[in-house]
Amino acid sequence: MGHKGRYGHEFFRFEIDKYGTLKYANNSNYRRDSIIQKTLQLSPTLINEIQRIIKDSEIMHEDSSKWPHQDENGRLQLEIEMNGQSINIETAKISSLADTLSTEDPEGLRVLYYLIQDFKCLILSIISLHFKIKPIA
DSSP: EEEEEEEEEEEEEEEOOOOOEEEEEOOGGGGGGOEEEEEOOOOOHHHHHHHHHHHHHTTTGGGGSSSSOOOOTTTEEEEEEETTEEEEEEOOOOOOOOHHHHOOHHHHHHHHHHHHHHHHHHHHHHHHHHTTTSSSO
């Protein structure tokens, strides 16, 4: 997910490989910040939960052909390879649920929007917990 704006090319990206390695990158040029990159190993239980979230969302059955193409506000890209199936979706950046309502496929974009929000919350929570400097007492 990302966009080009007054602070340059900003993006949030994560990748989970088949071995459970999570690679996270967040590039925000706001106040001239540098790119944040983290790598960590996920447990098999967490991998199973991520697969369950994907399966329950039914995103693998969505047809993105009627979704808006990327524009000046940015793009949202999702690539999933799981259990012999793969999808590669690229659409315009979705800033809020309201962005999905005026499209040809609001239900499909709603599925994508909620899945991305779930992933962002989950991944950011994992990163925060894993790299916490002071343990929670």
